[in-house]
Structure formats: C-alpha cells, structure tokens
Amino acid sequence: xxxxxHGYQPSAQWINQIYTLFPQLENKFLICLxxxxxxxxxxxxxxxxxxxxxAEYPDVHAIVVGGADPKKKAYLDELEATIAKATLELASLExxxxxxxxxLRDRRVAAIPILTAELETFLAQLGxxxxxxxxQLSEAGQFTANGKDNLQFLFSANKGGQAGLLKKVASGGExxxxxxxxxxxLARYSKLPTIIFxxxxxxxxGEIANKMGAIMKDMSGAMQVFAIxxxxxxxxxxxxxxxxxxxxxxxxxxxxxxxLSGEERVAEIAxxxxxxxxxxxxxxxxxxxxx
Numbered sequence: 001x002x003x004x005x006h007g008y009q010p011s012a013q014w015i016n017q018i019y020t021l022f023p024q025l026e027n028k029f030l031i032c033l034x035x036x037x038x039x040x041x042x043x044x045x046x047x048x049x050x051x052x053x054x055a056e057y058p059d060v061h062a063i064v065v066g067g068a069d070p071k072k073k074a075y076l077d078e079l080e081a082t083i084a085k086a087t088l089e090l091a092s093l094e095x096x097x098x099x100x101x102x103x104l105r106d107r108r109v110a111a112i113p114i115l116t117a118e119l120e121t122f123l124a125q126l127g128x129x130x131x132x133x134x135x136q137l138s139e140a141g142q143f144t145a146n147g148k149d150n151l152q153f154l155f156s157a158n159k160g161g162q163a164g165l166l167k168k169v170a171s172g173g174e175x176x177x178x179x180x181x182x183x184x185x186l187a188r189y190s191k192l193p194t195i196i197f198x199x200x201x202x203x204x205x206g207e208i209a210n211k212m213g214a215i216m217k218d219m220s221g222a223m224q225v226f227a228i229x230x231x232x233x234x235x236x237x238x239x240x241x242x243x244x245x246x247x248x249x250x251x252x253x254x255x256x257x258x259x260l261s262g263e264e265r266v267a268e269i270a271x272x273x274x275x276x277x278x279x280x281x282x283x284x285x286x287x288x289x290x291x
Contacts, residue, residue: 232289
C-alpha cells in the first residue's frame, strides 16, 4: 500500500482497514463503515458490498476491483466464493432448524393436554382437587437450545380462581406438591434409573405428607428413589434409612452418614415425630408408620 501515489493515500488507508476486517467478514459477515455498522444478510455478497463502497469511495473501488495487484483481486474473488458457499450452508442449516423447531412445537402442542390432565390428577391426590393448569405455548423470535417456543405455566389452586404465573401465585406447600407431580410424571416418561428429592416436602405435613410418601414409594417400583426429608411419614416409607448428622471435633466439624436398622430406625422416626424427648406414644406411632 505504501507504493500507491500520494493522492491515493486516504484510499489506501481504507483498503488497509478492509483487509484488516476480512477475518471478521469471513466469520461474522460484518464490516464497519464511517458512522454506521452494516451486517451482511444471507442474500448479500461481497460484490454488493463493493458496490456500496464504490458509491461512497469511487477511488477505493477502482483500486480494489481493477487494482494492479492480481493476488489481491484473486483473494477477493476467492473470499466472495467462500462467503457465497457459507451463505448457502447457513440458509440450509436455518431451514433444518426451522423444520425441527416446527416438529418440536407440534409434539409440544400434542403433549400439553396430556401433561395438564396428569398434573391435575396428581394434585387431586395430594389434596388439591380444584387445582387447574393452563400451559401456554407461543413462538419465540429466535432459536434457542430448546427450540423456538416460549412456554408459560399458569396455575390456579382454587375453584373459580384467576390463573396466574405459577412462580408468582403458588405457595411453598403448593409448589412442593407441584414439583413432586412434575418429577413423577417426567421420570415415568424419561425412564430415569435414579431420582433424588431434596426436601421436596417443604411446607407440607400430616396426611399430605403421607400421600407424598406414597407417591415416592410407588415411583421406587420403577427406579431408585432418594428422599432427603425431615418428615417421618416420608422417612418411614423407605426400604433403607440413613441418618445424616454432624460431629464437632477439636479442629473441625464433620458430616457423617449412618445406616439405621431395627430399633435405631424406630427411635429416629419417633424423634422426628416428638422431638428430643421421645415418648412411648411417639415410639408406638413410629412402629405403626414402619409397619
């Protein structure tokens, strides 16, 4: 570029910027012009870009297209061919993505009424007979890792109630039951070998806790189920019972795991029922739960 006549030095500077930006052109199809950013669409080519440059900088166009360096012109020709090929490949991939997104949307449309019915059936078993779901599906403006759809879960816990966004209207206890229902349904379809419930019983007690334990027990017939819980109704349902506790030494606190069996398990369930001061009534109740 230094060999250009003095009068072409401004143009030479622009060409130097263009060559500097070629890696970005190849990767992102992006070029910066004074005062604006122009992004090349799938149907645009390098020639169209050069025509735009010619309109604003005729001397640059003359040097680039008809310049004395045939190697640079050959490079431009090769780059244009590369961009054209990449554009076709991009259009093909976008078409494939669109087709798969539409197929995924069709399957979602078919699955929504089935999932809604199963969720409401589960929640009726968990003491929420009037719970209703409205799963809304809409097309997103761009592709994501999960397709091209937006999903909203609307929920009403009470008969005649106005449905609202699940995350905003469900209480802690309601959310625990909903999450158990969702996981139980999805686990059945995905055939998981193992599932872990980490205090999914938060906010529930009494008969509802007993029903949640029954659902987990039923799930264990098809997969391995781990339940981290503080509720005796759920702990008593397990085939095995492990107690997690901490011991404090001279220099550190250590978490430990102990497998319980026989009377140890009865005593632990009784403590969960009545606290540290275990009564005979609590022991008898624990035996009933474990029977």
